[in-house]
Amino acid sequence: MCSDKIDQILARHRGKPGALIRVLIEIQHEKRWLPKEALAKVAQALEVPLSRVTQIATFYKTFSLKPKGRHEVHVCTGSSCHVRGAARLLAEVQRMTGLKPGETDSESRFSLETGSCLGSCSLGPEIIVDGTHHARMTPAKVEGVLKRYS
């Protein structure tokens, strides 16, 4: 089924090398990662060398070459959140999920990432789960937030 979706995405951009980033974003959204086979298909359909596809797919942090969990947890470690205790927050998220930044758990529930400034300094320290900002976080509130995502 997923592979159908990829074929649909590719069908819309066949033969258009300029659509490379767009296509990768769409596949990333659909599958939450970019499987190797998908990259090869993209190269073929868009008529872009595979080395070019790999270059782009590894350059941007948006793209993942490893499967991601159902929920993406971002902990902001920018300076503003840092001075407000992001390190303790991150430690608590790591303790609860058992993950280090960049990792995904074996049940594919969470993927953990950090970001240096996620753009909401006035709300910090914050964690973002699947795009939803959780502001003014404390280590004590982490459990309550993560429990909402299964």
Added chain:
Amino acid sequence: MKRESPPVAEIVLQIDGKAVKATEGMTVLQAASSATISIPTLCHHEKLEPYGACRLCMVEVEARGRKSYVVSCLYPVARDLIVRTRSDKVDKIRRVILEELLAHAPHSPELMRLAQEYGADKDRFEKESSFCILCGLCVRYCAEIKGKNAVGFVDHGARRKIRFVPEIASNECWDCQECFALCPTSFAQAAYFLTEALAFPGRRKAWTP
């Protein structure tokens, strides 16, 4: 009226005190080499598009009394431009660039030769032997001249590196290997054989005896 193609503007600039004739659109490096003035380069190759990665070809330029430092392999010639290919500051820039590159590839003969010329200390910075100096010669040669794209860049920032794509390399590289000789550090060759050993041992296109 007869239509003529617009004349190619001829430009005279000064390089190391010499008046050098050039045509519009040329780079300072091209103008210099036409006057047999040599500027050191690492990422430049005549047959490839200018790239500007290594910064070693940095020269001092002066226009309307203002001095600046530019990479000559990209910088276009201009009327009355004054170029100095050696000066204390230019030499210092090159020396530091070489010292940084030597932290990555301390045994590269090309770098060692330049280091000697510019008095660069190969041990100035802590070694981080990635062996590749990211000049992009292998990648660009494979793409621009051979049209094969068997080797490309991956990742970004400090983790940027070259990588042979096994799917392409297994078919294309054995009969070519032309990038090996271009590489200033021999890393292109090492990377290819590592890829072969890991991804397609013994599956390289068979040579015909």
